[in-house]
Amino acid sequence: MSGEEEENAAELKIGDEFLKAKCLMNCEVAIILHHKYEQLQQTSDDPMNQVSQVFEKSLQYVKRFSRYKNPDAVRQVREILSRYQLAEFELCVLGNLCPETVEEAIAMVPSIKTRGRAHDDEAIEKMLNDLSLIKKFE
Amino acid sequence: MFFHIVLERNMQLHPRHFGRNLREHIISKLMKDVEGTCSGRHGFVVAITSVENIGKGLIRDGTGFVTFPVKYQCVVFRPFKGEILEAVVSMVNKMGFFAEAGPVQIFVSNHLIPDDMEFQSGDMPNYTTSDGSVKIQKDSEVRLKIIGTRVDATEIDKNISQSRPKWDPAGSHPSRFFCIGTIKDDFLGVINDPTTI
Numbered sequence: 001m002s003g004e005e006e007e008n009a010a011e012l013k014i015g016d017e018f019l020k021a022k023c024l025m026n027c028e029v030a031i032i033l034h035h036k037y038e039q040l041q042q043t044s045d046d047p048m049n050q051v052s053q054v055f056e057k058s059l060q061y062v063k064r065f066s067r068y069k070n071p072d073a074v075r076q077v078r079e080i081l082s083r084y085q086l087a088e089f090e091l092c093v094l095g096n097l098c099p100e101t102v103e104e105a106i107a108m109v110p111s112i113k114t115r116g117r118a119h120d121d122e123a124i125e126k127m128l129n130d131l132s133l134i135k136k137f138e
Numbered sequence: 139m140f141f142h143i144v145l146e147r148n149m150q151l152h153p154r155h156f157g158r159n160l161r162e163h164i165i166s167k168l169m170k171d172v173e174g175t176c177s178g179r180h181g182f183v184v185a186i187t188s189v190e191n192i193g194k195g196l197i198r199d200g201t202g203f204v205t206f207p208v209k210y211q212c213v214v215f216r217p218f219k220g221e222i223l224e225a226v227v228s229m230v231n232k233m234g235f236f237a238e239a240g241p242v243q244i245f246v247s248n249h250l251i252p253d254d255m256e257f258q259s260g261d262m263p264n265y266t267t268s269d270g271s272v273k274i275q276k277d278s279e280v281r282l283k284i285i286g287t288r289v290d291a292t293e294i295d296k297n298i299s300q301s302r303p304k305w306d307p308a309g310s311h312p313s314r315f316f317c318i319g320t321i322k323d324d325f326l327g328v329i330n331d332p333t334t335i
Contacts, residue, residue, distance in 0.1 A: 007218055007219045007220070007287075008218075008219055008220040009139075009218040009219065009220035009221040009222075009284075010220035011220070013220075014218050017143075017179075018141060018216065018218075021141045021142070021143050022141065022142040022143070023139060023140070023141055023142075024140040024141060024142055024213065025140075026140070028140075029140045029184075029213060032185070032187060032213060033184070033185060033213070036185050036187070051173075052173050052174025053174065053241070054173070054174040054175075054176070054182045054183070054184055054215075054240075054241040055173065055174065055184055055185055057238065057240055057241045058140075058182075058184045058185075058213075058215060058240040058241055061226075061238070061239060061240040062140075062240070064226070064279075065224050065279075089139060092139060092140075093139070093221070093222065093223075096223065096224070097222065097223075097224070097281070099325075103324075104325050107323070107324050107325045108222050108325065
């Protein structure tokens with residue numbers, strides 16, 4: 001596909017469709033997939049037979065790699081990250097990887113520095129501190 | 139990365155299903171047809187979360203089948219080049235290792251593993267630093283960067299998928315995503331190991 005050559009998530013070049021789409025953090029996906037699995041359990045004796053391998057693998061993955069388990073904490077993470085002018089994609093990478101230092105955050109999401117939105121180190125540090133507070137009190 | 143997006147699909151139904159349970163039948167057929175599929179454009183459809191709208195049915199000339207345009211919301215997983223994510227190592231050999239992030243498989247070549255890590259064969263093949271402090275083996279959790287993605291159209295003649303019909307733009311032709319990745323950059327590598335960062 002010729003479009004793929006230009007793709008680069010590090011520069012937020014992920015295509016208009018995905019730039020505008022709602023992005024989901026692993027912990028948010030875990031809530032959605034778990035809910036769906038529970039619904040299936042009510043209507044069938046063997047829910048595992050009803051779901052695709054893609055669903056199963058995704059559910060296992062997001063359960064394993066969710067930084068926040070409590071739904072309230074998950075909501076708070078999104079709320080806090082939404083205060084800093086981030087693209088949906090950037091917000092979710094940060095929420096998934098939970099970088100501990102400003103240097104790490106910039107390495108994980110290089111686009112926060114390059115898109116001319118004046119994210120100075122102080123703002124990034126404050127954001128990371130706010131995130132880690134949620135983790136402490138989860 | 140996971141996304142919540144709206145997709146459209148034309149569902150074709152045999153008249154025997156017309157009746158009280160038409161809507162339920164359309165939805166259950168939609169789930170059977172779409173969940174678990176993968177396309178180059180949207181990635182893997184993990185789960186349909188809701189049906190937004192089912193349009194008026196159109197009778198197809200000559201067959202009697204009816205086509206319903208269905209708009210639905212779903213969770214998809216779409217990997218991007220340049221994306222950094224966490225994955226579980228599934229296999230290790232001297233060429234590198236395979237890792238899985240949800241439905242996607244990622245291969246990290248030994249050229250893109252830090253030079254101070256060496257392959258060790260045996261019952262549990264692994265890559266280990268010379269001082270033994272960091273080890274990558276089956277079931278290790280690693281943070282990696284995707285450096286390339288490729289979609290394979292399986293089963294379908296590629297010539298057909300080039301001229302996609304308007305009603306099914308890159309929709310549900312059976313295909314799979316493969317990725318290659320690296321752990322050579324800063325802040326990449328084994329997770330939960332305090333010595334790697």
